[in-house]
Amino acid sequence: MIKIYHNPRCTKSRQGVAFLEEKGVVFEVVKYLDETFTFQSLSEVIAELGISPIALVRKNEAIWKSDFKGKELSDTEIIQAMVDFPKLIERPIVVHNGKAVVARPTEKIEEVL
Template identity: 80%
Template structure:
């Protein structure tokens, strides 16, 4: 089943949910600020995205700027930062059958349908 990691306060994330609804596909919404990622789950999603962990970071977030910016961090430390501070995670993320995209722009969702 298609999963969308969603933050309802985010316009792009709401657009991702609307896109999936318009396509008429079944999907599961995971509100990742409430249902927190585990280290393992986030690591798996990053692998499905086929990106480096740093590419999933929202670098303009105050949490990033005040706690992590300019520091030399391993991939594991970056993933742990996102687990500890899920607001740092770029959104929305859509996962389907072992593949994933960051749905920015929303049309990128087509890549995993």
């Protein structure tokens, strides 16, 4: 099943949900600020994305700037920061059949359908 990690307050995330609805596909919405990632589950999504953990970080978030910016962090520390502060995770993330994309732009969802 297709899964979208969604933040309802984010325009791009809402566009991702609308895109999937328009396609008529069955999907699961995970409000990742409420149903937070575990270290393991976020690590798996990063592997499905095929990117480094730092590439998933929203670097303009205040918590990143105040607590992490400019520090040399390992991948483990970056993943843990995103688990501890899920607002740091870029969104929306769409996962399907072992592949994932950050749906920016929204049309990137096509890559996993």
